[in-house]
Amino acid sequence: MNEPADDRDVYDVAIVGLGPVGAAAANLLGQRGIRCFACDRATDIFPLPRALGFDHETMRLLQACGLAADVEPYVRIYPRTEYRGVDGRAISRFESVPEPFPLGWAPNYTFNQPEFERILRDGIGRYPSVDVALGVEVTAVDQGDDGVELAVVDAATASTRQVHAEYVIAADGGASALRRRLGVAMESLDFDEPWLVVDVICDDQAAASLPDCVIQYCEPDRPTTYVLGPGNHRRWELMLLPGEDPVEIATEDRVWELLARWVTPEHATLWRYTTYVFHALIATTWRDGRIFLAGDAAHMTPPFMAQGMVQGLRDVLTLTWKLDLVLDGAPASILDTYETERKPHVRATSEAAKALGAVICELDAEQARARDARLRAEFGDPPAVRLRQNLIPGLTGGILDLRCAVAGQVFPQPTVDTVGGRCRLDDVTGGAFRLIARAALVDRAAADATVGDALECLHGHLVAVASTRPDTDTDTDGEAGGRFVTVVDPIGSLDAWFDSHGCSAVLVRPDHYVYGTAVDLDSVRELCQLAAADLGLAAPPPQDVTELRC
Numbered sequence: 001m002n003e004p005a006d007d008r009d010v011y012d013v014a015i016v017g018l019g020p021v022g023a024a025a026a027n028l029l030g031q032r033g034i035r036c037f038a039c040d041r042a043t044d045i046f047p048l049p050r051a052l053g054f055d056h057e058t059m060r061l062l063q064a065c066g067l068a069a070d071v072e073p074y075v076r077i078y079p080r081t082e083y084r085g086v087d088g089r090a091i092s093r094f095e096s097v098p099e100p101f102p103l104g105w106a107p108n109y110t111f112n113q114p115e116f117e118r119i120l121r122d123g124i125g126r127y128p129s130v131d132v133a134l135g136v137e138v139t140a141v142d143q144g145d146d147g148v149e150l151a152v153v154d155a156a157t158a159s160t161r162q163v164h165a166e167y168v169i170a171a172d173g174g175a176s177a178l179r180r181r182l183g184v185a186m187e188s189l190d191f192d193e194p195w196l197v198v199d200v201i202c203d204d205q206a207a208a209s210l211p212d213c214v215i216q217y218c219e220p221d222r223p224t225t226y227v228l229g230p231g232n233h234r235r236w237e238l239m240l241l242p243g244e245d246p247v248e249i250a251t252e253d254r255v256w257e258l259l260a261r262w263v264t265p266e267h268a269t270l271w272r273y274t275t276y277v278f279h280a281l282i283a284t285t286w287r288d289g290r291i292f293l294a295g296d297a298a299h300m301t302p303p304f305m306a307q308g309m310v311q312g313l314r315d316v317l318t319l320t321w322k323l324d325l326v327l328d329g330a331p332a333s334i335l336d337t338y339e340t341e342r343k344p345h346v347r348a349t350s351e352a353a354k355a356l357g358a359v360i361c362e363l364d365a366e367q368a369r370a371r372d373a374r375l376r377a378e379f380g381d382p383p384a385v386r387l388r389q390n391l392i393p394g395l396t397g398g399i400l401d402l403r404c405a406v407a408g409q410v411f412p413q414p415t416v417d418t419v420g421g422r423c424r425l426d427d428v429t430g431g432a433f434r435l436i437a438r439a440a441l442v443d444r445a446a447a448d449a450t451v452g453d454a455l456e457c458l459h460g461h462l463v464a465v466a467s468t469r470p471d472t473d474t475d476t477d478g479e480a481g482g483r484f485v486t487v488v489d490p491i492g493s494l495d496a497w498f499d500s501h502g503c504s505a506v507l508v509r510p511d512h513y514v515y516g517t518a519v520d521l522d523s524v525r526e527l528c529q530l531a532a533a534d535l536g537l538a539a540p541p542p543q544d545v546t547e548l549r550c
Helices: 020-031 056-064 068-074 113-124 177-182 204-209 252-259 308-327 332-360 365-379 425-429 439-446 449-458 493-500 521-534
Strands: 010-016 036-040 053-055 075-077 081-084 090-095 108-111 130-134 136-144 147-154 160-170 186-202 214-217 224-228 233-239 268-283 291-293 385-387 415-418 421-424 434-438 461-466 483-488 505-508 514-518
Touching: 010 020, 010 147, 010 308, 020 036, 020 056, 020 113, 020 130, 020 308, 036 136, 053 056, 053 308, 056 068, 056 108, 056 308, 056 425, 068 075, 068 113, 090 365, 108 113, 113 130, 136 177, 160 177, 160 308, 177 291, 186 204, 186 252, 186 332, 233 252, 252 268, 268 332, 308 332, 415 425, 421 425, 425 461, 425 483, 434 439, 434 493, 434 521, 439 449, 439 461, 439 483, 439 505, 439 521, 449 521, 461 493, 493 505, 505 521, 514 521
Parallel strands: 010 036, 010 160, 036 130, 081 214, 090 385, 160 291, 434 461, 461 483
Antiparallel strands: 053 108, 075 108, 081 090, 136 147, 147 160, 186 233, 186 268, 214 224, 224 233, 415 421, 415 483, 434 505, 505 514
């Protein structure tokens, strides 16, 4: 990382946009000690309804930032989901996996976005390396060989400051001014549907009388989504029909008229409401030199899988650890993999959300009845339960050992025992590269110079999965680079994971994706060397090593 300059306007990274994606990026970079400038045009958090759901990957990111406990009072574990057809009966059902949760958190949540964003923004204040400016606008961008110059105008004083950053993250939303300034177009995935979104605070009587699950009313007269938020918060999303005026429908009288089927003003209060067009869009390129698009500036996903905000959080979780390596001297070519990895993942997730939207948004009564019959034939009547998590793909390219079938999948996070007590795995392994292996193999790897050199290049560390908790603290600096930690998985989920994938070790990336697996010390050596070479940090491994890994 560059040493901070005497001029406070010189930074390693500038973040334009401080919605949830930009604020998460500022926390992640601040945690790594990276000098950042983070700014937003608004002086406060956006007041209208936006995201209502996120998943366990988001809670894992918040855990890494030390903010999960702060957010928990403002979330509700996502209940089951029913899709109801023309006759009101279920045509599709989704639930979440039961405990123990694979990633250490419930697979899905609903949440209060204003409080969520405020917690993220307040969290930035813990990091002296991050400067925040609100109520400012970036009016000019000029890229050079050594960085990016931003002209930043304060709306209140009309004063301009020049900000220099080696890299810029554009997280300034779907209408991204920075994306437009760069001339980057958006590719349409052919989904553009207008909806009215209404947030209501119910009294206890109304809350108790309403359905206790998420319902997709797949009714051609008016497709509607009903969602339970935290506490007595309930949301309705109602599709606008052809010819309806978005301005006329977003009025208090009209909103109550539409909600009369479920709730009335006697037992509820309108919190906020607005109309949106639900889009499926992806930027044609996510990088222009030293500037990276993230979140809605790079893509917009229909809300039917609650993945819109989550996609953006994945963007910055992946981008920030790569920026950290590059700022520390690694080849800048690492950053080419940002789009390589994220764009196909976003496209696949958006297509899955779009497919669910197509089920919900059918306005032709005859086609809707045919849809109902088709889904009942496919999933049963009543329909078999499916798992939401199975709709989320893994990575398909980038910094992965693609010879390994499990590469690109998210590694689980069980609750483990350590000499210090019981905790979630990430709390002891951190957000670095981790070589996690059965204890006997880790002992051999810890004494191996080749493994040690490769892990040192990766700034990685070793995690031994033992059968019994050690008598003494093993959270130490090991000879094989980084920390050496021993954990015990009391229910054996890590051993079961190794068995199911035919391996004894796994190399996990800082963003929790599996890089690759190994079966013995020789393949551990190769795996670590290969990862270091993929990042341009070391020479590739010899060609005569074993290729058996998974």
